[in-house]
Amino acid sequence: MSHLSANEKTAVRAALRQERERLLAALKSALEESGQTQYAEVLGRASGDSSDEALAVTLGDLSAARVEHELRALKAIDAAKGRVEEAGFGLCEECDARIPVARLIANPAATRCVKCQDHFEHTFAGQAHASF
Numbered sequence: 001m002s003h004l005s006a007n008e009k010t011a012v013r014a015a016l017r018q019e020r021e022r023l024l025a026a027l028k029s030a031l032e033e034s035g036q037t038q039y040a041e042v043l044g045r046a047s048g049d050s051s052d053e054a055l056a057v058t059l060g061d062l063s064a065a066r067v068e069h070e071l072r073a074l075k076a077i078d079a080a081k082g083r084v085e086e087a088g089f090g091l092c093e094e095c096d097a098r099i100p101v102a103r104l105i106a107n108p109a110a111t112r113c114v115k116c117q118d119h120f121e122h123t124f125a126g127q128a129h130a131s132f
């Protein structure tokens, strides 16, 4: 069982939805500004949850640097949406500590507790291209 109550899960789901909409809007305007209107149109049609996968496939090979960050965040959000119902949702992937619900609402794609996230960022900061 997840440590989150039904109400807390509802709040996290709402946060995920909001974050997803924000990212979609950011992606759309970045695509429009860069003239990639064919992708912007796909995003415009992709409101609602049913087209998640089609969207990911369509955008999967999109490599424009400007949208990469949003795209990655969007995928993290979609992955988190799939995890909400799982038993381990809300547990730190490093140390199994319970991630406070306030953190999950503020950052619904979080997979680590604050302590492990700090450690991760200090350890891997600036080493994004290192192989390990």
Ligand SMILES: [Zn+2]
Residues within 6 Å of the ligand: 092, 093, 094, 095, 096, 097, 112, 113, 114, 115, 116, 117
């Ligand atoms: Zn942890």
